Amino acid sequence: MTPRRLPSLSALRAFEAAARHLSAKRAAEELSVTPTAISHQIRQLEESLGVVLFVRRPRQLVLTAQGQTLLAVLSDSFDAIAEVVAKLRRPSARHSVTLSTTPAVAARWLLPWVCLLRDAHPDIDLSIQVSHEWVALDGIVADMAIRYGEGPWPGLVAEKLFDNVFVPVCSPVLRLREPAELVSQTLLHFSSPKAVAPVDWAAWQRQVQVPGLDVSAGLLFSDETHTITAALDGQGVALMSRQLFEEELRQGRLVQPFGPEIKTAPFHLVYPRERLEEPAIAAVRDWVMGLRDAPSRESACRSIVEGQS
Secondary structure, three states, X not given: OOOOOOOOHHHHHHHHHHHHHOOHHHHHHHHOOOHHHHHHHHHHHHHHHOOOOEEEEOOEEEEOXXXXXHHHHHHHHHHHHHHHHHHHHOOOOOEEEEEEEOHHHHHHHHHHHHHHHHHHOOOEEXXXXXXXXXXXXXXXXXXXXXXXXXXXXXXXXXXXXXXEEEEXXXXXXHOOOOHHHHXXXXXXXXXXXXXXXXXXXXXXXXHHOOOOOOOOOOEEEOOHHHHHHHHHOOOOEEEEEHHHHHHHHHHOOOEOOOOOOEEEEEEEEEEEHHHHHXXXXXXXXXXXXXXXXXXXXXXXXXXXHHHHO
16 A cells, blocks of 8 residues: 655644634634744645645735645544544443435434434434435444435445335415416426436426426425425425425325326435444434334324423
């Protein structure tokens, strides 16, 4: 293996603190050294790299483009180191599990039931990491994940959670009955730089062929939960995964005025097989899998709160 050719760690720490604060004085206070020592470390780092990291102005530091690039990498790296160190320092009586999933699944499917996990396993600290990107299940970035797709995921156990069925949905105040009425309604869309919905209005229109429907018009959101919120507020009609708003359908706060329903790849809980031997991982796995057959999102958690009052 080729040895790493890295600058002094002290110099990197001094630069990262100064770049974050844009102040040698505040960096010195954070690292318990003198401002002169911070400036010396930064100059050594610039000489080592052969680039200028700061533009020095009276009582102000301004990052150069090279400095901004280095700061981004160092900040992420130091944050990751700090997280691992914090985990190692935690008392052995407590257990930390990081579960990665999409923002909508976290907000709409997991969070209403976290009370059940806390009640059954108060010694487990659950961290729900939201991202549309797949993350490493290495025990550092994350331990488990809820992923969309058919798989397989090499080296991982994949247990199906729920089908991903996309349907039109809106507030009952819109009084929609027929697809043709969409022409006079606002279409609600979801798309972000990191992910797009597996089914959009263009795909739905190809099946239904509503005359005069402009599927490029409407409101666009970068977060699925905002799309559902807009539908609840009567702002338009959304095309969303039914599993994420089943409670609102039961309550009548949202309605599915018509079809068709479009089925796509399901969601799975995935994790390294060997991690299931760990009690905390097994407990979170059982909690997540138990949500497949959960009744009303509100009833169980409300009963726990009432029982504690």
